[in-house]
Amino acid sequence: MARKAVKSKSKSRKSRSKRTSRQKPGLFRRLFRLLMLLAGLAIGIGVPWTVWLDIQVRGEFEGRIWDVPSRVYARPLSLYSGKPVSKSSLLLELKASGYRQVTNASVPGTYSVNGSQFDINRRAFIFEDGSKPATRFRLQLRSGSVGDLVAVSGSEDPGLVRLDPAEIASIYPLHDEDRTLVALKDAPELLVTGLQAVEDRQFKHHHGVAFRSIARAFVANIRAGKAVQGGSTLTQQLVKNYFLNSERTLVRKANEAIMAVLLELHYDKAQILEAYVNEVYLGQQGKHAIHGFGRASEFYFDRSLQDLEPQHIALLVGLVRGASLYNPRRNPERALKRRNQVLDIFEVTGLLTENEVKKAKGRPLGVTSKPRSGGSRYPAFVDLVRRQLKRDYQSSDLSSEGLKIFTTLAPSEQEYAQQAVSKGLDDLKQRGLPADLQSAIVLADVASGEVRALVSDRVAGRTGFNRALDARRQIGSVIKPLVYLLALEHVDDYNLITPVKDEPLSLRQPDGKLWSPENYDHKSHGELPLMDALVHSYNQATVQVGLSVGVANLIRKIKQLGIAVEVPAVPSTLLGAVELTPIEVAQMFQSLAAGGYSVPLRSVTAVLTPQGELLSRYPLRFMPLENREAIALLNFALTRVVEEGTAQALHGLLGNNTVIAGKTGTTNERRDSWFVGYTRDRVAVSWVGLDDNRPASVTGANAAMRIWARLFRSLPIEGLDLRMPDGANFVWVDKQQQALTDPSCPGAEQIPFIEGSEPQKKTQCLKNQKGKNKESLWRKWFGRKD
Amino acid sequence: MEKVVWTKRLGACPRLLVVLIPLLLAACAGQPPAKVDDDEIDTRVRAPASEDSAGVQVYSLQNPAVKELTAQAVVAERAGELDKASGYLERALRIEPRDPQLLQQMAEIKLQTADYQQALSFAERSYDIGPRVGEICSRNWRTISVAKEHLDDASGANDAEKRATRCMNTRPKRY
Numbered sequence: 001m002a003r004k005a006v007k008s009k010s011k012s013r014k015s016r017s018k019r020t021s022r023q024k025p026g027l028f029r030r031l032f033r034l035l036m037l038l039a040g041l042a043i044g045i046g047v048p049w050t051v052w053l054d055i056q057v058r059g060e061f062e063g064r065i066w067d068v069p070s071r072v073y074a075r076p077l078s079l080y081s082g083k084p085v086s087k088s089s090l091l092l093e094l095k096a097s098g099y100r101q102v103t104n105a106s107v108p109g110t111y112s113v114n115g116s117q118f119d120i121n122r123r124a125f126i127f128e129d130g131s132k133p134a135t136r137f138r139l140q141l142r143s144g145s146v147g148d149l150v151a152v153s154g155s156e157d158p159g160l161v162r163l164d165p166a167e168i169a170s171i172y173p174l175h176d177e178d179r180t181l182v183a184l185k186d187a188p189e190l191l192v193t194g195l196q197a198v199e200d201r202q203f204k205h206h207h208g209v210a211f212r213s214i215a216r217a218f219v220a221n222i223r224a225g226k227a228v229q230g231g232s233t234l235t236q237q238l239v240k241n242y243f244l245n246s247e248r249t250l251v252r253k254a255n256e257a258i259m260a261v262l263l264e265l266h267y268d269k270a271q272i273l274e275a276y277v278n279e280v281y282l283g284q285q286g287k288h289a290i291h292g293f294g295r296a297s298e299f300y301f302d303r304s305l306q307d308l309e310p311q312h313i314a315l316l317v318g319l320v321r322g323a324s325l326y327n328p329r330r331n332p333e334r335a336l337k338r339r340n341q342v343l344d345i346f347e348v349t350g351l352l353t354e355n356e357v358k359k360a361k362g363r364p365l366g367v368t369s370k371p372r373s374g375g376s377r378y379p380a381f382v383d384l385v386r387r388q389l390k391r392d393y394q395s396s397d398l399s400s401e402g403l404k405i406f407t408t409l410a411p412s413e414q415e416y417a418q419q420a421v422s423k424g425l426d427d428l429k430q431r432g433l434p435a436d437l438q439s440a441i442v443l444a445d446v447a448s449g450e451v452r453a454l455v456s457d458r459v460a461g462r463t464g465f466n467r468a469l470d471a472r473r474q475i476g477s478v479i480k481p482l483v484y485l486l487a488l489e490h491v492d493d494y495n496l497i498t499p500v501k502d503e504p505l506s507l508r509q510p511d512g513k514l515w516s517p518e519n520y521d522h523k524s525h526g527e528l529p530l531m532d533a534l535v536h537s538y539n540q541a542t543v544q545v546g547l548s549v550g551v552a553n554l555i556r557k558i559k560q561l562g563i564a565v566e567v568p569a570v571p572s573t574l575l576g577a578v579e580l581t582p583i584e585v586a587q588m589f590q591s592l593a594a595g596g597y598s599v600p601l602r603s604v605t606a607v608l609t610p611q612g613e614l615l616s617r618y619p620l621r622f623m624p625l626e627n628r629e630a631i632a633l634l635n636f637a638l639t640r641v642v643e644e645g646t647a648q649a650l651h652g653l654l655g656n657n658t659v660i661a662g663k664t665g666t667t668n669e670r671r672d673s674w675f676v677g678y679t680r681d682r683v684a685v686s687w688v689g690l691d692d693n694r695p696a697s698v699t700g701a702n703a704a705m706r707i708w709a710r711l712f713r714s715l716p717i718e719g720l721d722l723r724m725p726d727g728a729n730f731v732w733v734d735k736q737q738q739a740l741t742d743p744s745c746p747g748a749e750q751i752p753f754i755e756g757s758e759p760q761k762k763t764q765c766l767k768n769q770k771g772k773n774k775e776s777l778w779r780k781w782f783g784r785k786d
Numbered sequence: 787m788e789k790v791v792w793t794k795r796l797g798a799c800p801r802l803l804v805v806l807i808p809l810l811l812a813a814c815a816g817q818p819p820a821k822v823d824d825d826e827i828d829t830r831v832r833a834p835a836s837e838d839s840a841g842v843q844v845y846s847l848q849n850p851a852v853k854e855l856t857a858q859a860v861v862a863e864r865a866g867e868l869d870k871a872s873g874y875l876e877r878a879l880r881i882e883p884r885d886p887q888l889l890q891q892m893a894e895i896k897l898q899t900a901d902y903q904q905a906l907s908f909a910e911r912s913y914d915i916g917p918r919v920g921e922i923c924s925r926n927w928r929t930i931s932v933a934k935e936h937l938d939d940a941s942g943a944n945d946a947e948k949r950a951t952r953c954m955n956t957r958p959k960r961y
Contacts, residue, residue, distance in 0.1 A: 078881060080851030129873045160851035447883030448876075597911055617869070620876050620892075624907050628914070681883060721884070725914050 050258060057259040058266060060242040061275060069170035069181060070403035072376075072385060074411050075450070075605070076127060076162040079139060083146045084716035087116060089412035090141070094120070096166035096411035108134040116141040119152065125164035126612035128406050128605065137161055144716065166411050169376035171386065180294030182305055184274040190310060190351060191293060192273065194317050197349040198342055200234040204269065208235045208261035235260040237320070238276045241291075282316065283323045286464060290323075300328060302368045310352060311360040314342040315367075328367040336365060370459075379463040380456035381409050384583075384603045387469070393607070393616070402610035407603050408450035413715065417441045417453035418460045420710035425458045425688070428703055437698070438691050439707060440467035442586040442601075443684040448620055449590055449599030452682075453711075454583075465691070472579045473689060477537045477646075477700065478665035478674045479576035481592070481634055482557050484534045484542075486549040488630040488754075493548070495757045496633055497529040497735045502541035507571050517543055517575060520666070529735045531637045531751070535645035537664065539575055546574035560625065561588040562598060576665065585676055586685040592635060593661070593678035595725070596628035629728040629754045635661050636722055636752050647675070649701060653709035659719030662708075664700025673698035675705040680718040684708055728754050734763050742769040822897040822932060830932055831894060835924035835950070852878045852885065859891065868899050886916030886926075893929045905933040923953035 077093045079085075094101075094111055099120070102110045108123040117140050124134045137158060140147040151157050170180065184192070196203045202210040210233050217231030232240070239259045263272060283290035283299055290299050296316050297305040308316075318338040319326050328335035340361050347357040376382045385407055389398060421439045429435050443453040456467040465471070487494040502525040506516045517539045519525070524540055533541035546554065551574060555567045563584050567573055580588075583601060591598035599622040607615045625631070638661035641647050646664045651657050658679065665674030673688040673696070688703040690696045698704070724730065730750045734741040738759050741748045745765035762770070848856070859874035875892045882888060889912035896905035906929075913926040927950035934943040 078851065078877070080849060080881065082849050083851075083881075129870065129877070159854040445880075445883070448880065450880075595914065597907065617873065619869075619872055620879065621904055622907050622911070624910050721915075726918070 050262070053255060053259050054262045057239060057242070057262055061263065061267065070398075070401075070405055071167055072169040072171055072382060072405045072407060073165040074168050074407060074409040075452075076125075076165040077410075078160060078162050079146055079149065080160045081146055081148050084144055085141070085146055086144055086714075086716070087141055089416075089714070090118065092412040092415050093163060093166075096168075096415075097163050098166070099163075105136065108136075120163070122161060123164050126404070126608070127162065127164075128608065128614070128617070131612060132162070135161065165406070168378050168407070168409060168411070169382045169385075171382065171405075180292065180298060180305075182274075182277055182292065182294040184270055184277065187277055187293065187305060188308060188313060190313050190346070191277070191305070191308075191317065193349075193351050194313060194342070194346055195234065195273075195276070195320070197351060198317050198345050199237065199320060200232075201349075203234050203273075206233055206235075206264075208264035209233060209257045232256075233260060234276050235263055235272055238272060238279060239263065241276075241279050241281055280320055281323055282319045283327065288463060300367045309360070309363070309366075310346070310356060311339065311343065311363045312366055314346065314360065315339040315365060318342040328365050329369075332365060332367075339365070370461075377461050378409060378414055378454070379461065380466050380468055381407070381414065381451070381454040381603065383466050384451065384454055384469060388602060388604050389607075392604075392618075403615065404608040404610070404612070405604060406606045406608070408445075408452060408605060409454075409603070410452040413443060414453040414455075416714040417443055417455045417711050420686075420707050420714075421455045422458050422460060424707035424710050428688070428698075428706070431702075433698060433703065434690060434696055436690065437688055437696060437703070438467060439686065439688045439704075440471060440582045441684060441686045441707065441711065442468050442582050443682065443711065444586055444590060444601055446590060446593040446678060446681055446683050447597075447599070449601045449622075450605070451601055451603045454603075467687070468582045470581060471687065471689075472581050473672045473687065473693075474576060474667040475578055475580050475585060475674060476576040476665040476667035476672060478585060478663055478676055479554075479574070479578060480534060480537060480542050481638060481663055482554060482561075482588070483546045483549065483574055484530065484637065485592075485630055485634045486553055486557055487530065487545050488633050489627045490549065491754050491757045494530060494545075495753050495759075496531040496637060496751050497733060497738060497759070499527045499738070500530050500533050500541045501527055501544055502533060502538045503544075505540060505543060507543075509570070515571065517572075531640060531735075534637050535640045537641075537646045543571060543574050547571065558588070561591050562600065563588055576667065582685050582687045585674070585687075586683060589676050589678065589685065590683050591625060592631055592638075593683040594622070595635070596625040596631040597622045598625055599623075628725050632722075632724050632728055633752050633754065635720065638663060639720060639722065642677070646701060647677070647705060650677070650705060650709060653706060654713055658717055659722065660717075661720055662705075664705060666699040669695040670697050670699060671695055673700050673703035673705075675700050675708045677705075677708055677712070678720065679712075680720050682712075682715065682717065684711060686711075722752075724752050728752050729758075731758050733759060737761070737763055739763045740766055742766045744769065822900065822936070826932075827894050827897060831897075831925055831928040835921045835928060848885065848887070849882065852882050852888065855881075856888065856891065859895075863895060863898075868895055871895050872899075884915050886912040886922055889915065890922055890925050890929070893926075893933075897929060897932055900936070902933040902936045905929055906937075909933065919953055919955065921953075924950045926950075927953065 074096065077097075091113075098109065100110050102112055105112045105119045105121040108121045111118060111120040113119075117138065119136070119138050121136045122134060125132060135158070136152040138150045138152060149158050149161060200210070200213070202213060210231065213233065214231035236256050239256045243256075267275075278292040278294065280293070281289060281291055282293070282296035285299065290296055293316055294305050296319070297303055297308055297312075300316070301308065301312055303312075315328060315335065315338075318335070318341065321338070325331070326335045326338045343352070343357045343360050346352040347354060352360070385405065389405070421441060425437050425439055428437060437458070439455070439458055441453065441455040442451065444451045454468045456469070457464060488496070502519070504516065504524055506514045509515050519539050520537070525536075525538060528538075528541070530545065533545070551569050551571060554573060555569060558565070558567055558578075563580065565578075565580060565584065567578050570577070587601050590601060599620070602618055604618055606617045609615050639659055641664070642650050642660050642662045647662045650660065650662060654660075660677055660679055662675060662677035665672070665676075671689055671693055674685070676683070676685045678684070686704040686708045688696075688698050688707065730752050732741050732743050732748050733739065733751050734745065734747045735749060735751070736747060739761035740759055741763040742765060743750075745763060855874045855878040859871045859878070862868070862871035862874060872892065872895055875888055875895065878888050879885070879892070889908050893905045893908035893912060896902070896908060909926045909929040913923060913930075916922050916926065927946050931943045931946035931950065934940075934946060
């Protein structure tokens, strides 16, 4: 109380002079307190803030630490006497494996060709099952296959030689982006010095932030009245790249500056520069960002960084300031200007001579018209590899550096498959089909389930929607073989010649509407043998048969064949109102093609450590299905689809009469075209349609089958083996009469039957024959179709 | 000195025994079924088949590459390197996917690695694709029999054993 009184008293009694003399210490003290408060805040907030930034930036830096990527290899090509291989496919394989054609193959990694005589110097390589030294050998191609293998060095002639496999990708199995790493020592010197010359001349001297540059830029910007210069160091740009954010607020800039200083505290110049070279944003491909000069070099020039010329390097360095702004494909003139500007800087800073710069300026941009994809020519297949690795391995296994991943891809077959799609779709366009059709192919070995080729786009190497793995489309008539398979398993009710009714029918759907399926020719064909209904893909007969075996059983069969997809339990499922992907269809039919021995389709065979030790192997395992006799019968019927049914144009397209089983598929309003076909050793599915699912005027035969045929024209193929398993036999019958007959009788055909389900009736012709020729009865009844 | 302490300890803690004994029993019970070793293959599959067949040999001609690989597989198998042997056979199968001898050889490897389901699969496929008579037929069915036995299908094993003897009807079926 007293104090207050004193205060008020002092206040009221204060003279000006007294007040001013007292204000100074008060003001000073307040200022001081304010400063202390600010300092306290600065430390209290600033220190933890800086620590947090430190953790962030180090996390980013080390998180991207350049693990050696894992290398992905195609399957090695085996060469041995008798191996069917064409000259063009051998050349493709040599090229894919990086072999150079020379006149004298004296160095590993080279080969020479003289007509059909090859002299190959195979490199040393650590294969899946051990390492092999370099070896040189000769072979002659004779009528589509390899003659004898002859050793060149005087050692024993090899019975079997493998080419070292093509390296098809470098991946980080745990990340989704592909990177092409460049070690600083491997980067071209012009790039390293050029970057500093253009972006950060003080790089060697500053500690993260260059105040001189900032000041200079500040002045330049004020003079120009707008932002014309950046004062950021390479370190700051690196930080900016980590947290790519287009906001250029003061707070952001301050954060970046602090983080840049912190980076310089932790890491040396070489590390930072190397990180920068591999991190800086240089372009965009769809949803994939192009980071680092290694990738950018492939992306723009389809060359490795080491193969670039000065004008290329100048272009890339120029892109640092604005990858979209100076995009050489979108803005070639602006890109050229910027490149020349950079070349000038190179000259001014003494990195290139006047003459060199003049020469470089005279060169064109050199950018390829189509960008090469993420480090791999086969992005669809590599995508499958990634998915299977993720599915089958622990993250802890895959995070190891430099793994060697051996896959099943056959580069020559992949090439043929891609051509089949690209050229096939162009051809379809000529025939009046939509110009923007898309397609997918899955090609696999029947016996092992190994995927030899995967195509997902009409444009080779384009990364995007992986149609072979992800395009979920109605399969239409491709489901029918499964319906008939079920019927054939009901041995008491159905065999291949059991009469079925192809007649109009109407079913009431759960929603009250009537469903009245029609055949593609809008006709009904009355009563006919079961086999014929499948061969001609009649809808009405299929629904009849399907209803009798039960939609629920069909759904169970789909699961049994390895496809875990939710399928609606409605009658339209019988006609393929089921959505599957091409690889799922391939999986289903692999089992049938292998005569009932199901193998999961796979793309990886083994993973080795960088030292070449086996980390893990995917062994061959299959699962025998029940009712393999019914499958054998079905396969026979599917060869008839190709002989005389909806796929009868196939032999003409192939140019030969090889026994092939196949099924066409067309969906409602011709939105999808499917063809699945198999020979003795290979199964392939092709799909054609429009991405937006609008009607495309495609049928199974006019689109997908043509593309399938294009592929198989280039492959060595063996006809399907129609030998029946125990429990089924070929029998001479008359289809129409449903009776046993003699081979010499009219209408006689050899058709397989499960033992006990053959017709018992005999044709009159047979009865007459029987009288004549008793001895050869055994022969006639159980003769084999050769 | 230690021993004394130990026994003293043991004497002092009968609970230890109560814990140990069940553990030991559990360990015994949980042992994996005995693998089929190389000897058993010889006595139960290969020797009887070879005896039976005397005269009926139906072998496909093997190409030199397959010969080389199967020879390496045999060496690996004898050395007990079964995974390696599988690897060689798989390579051979990539070259000749429908060679019944390769498939049967693989079936026998699978028996030795206690992979009875796969032994069954490979033997069945070898039979389906093969001549269905002769020594290889006999090996197929004897393998199936051994595999089924280990899979606790006694009647199946019995049927397979009987089926093996029918392989010696010297006239191959003509279908």
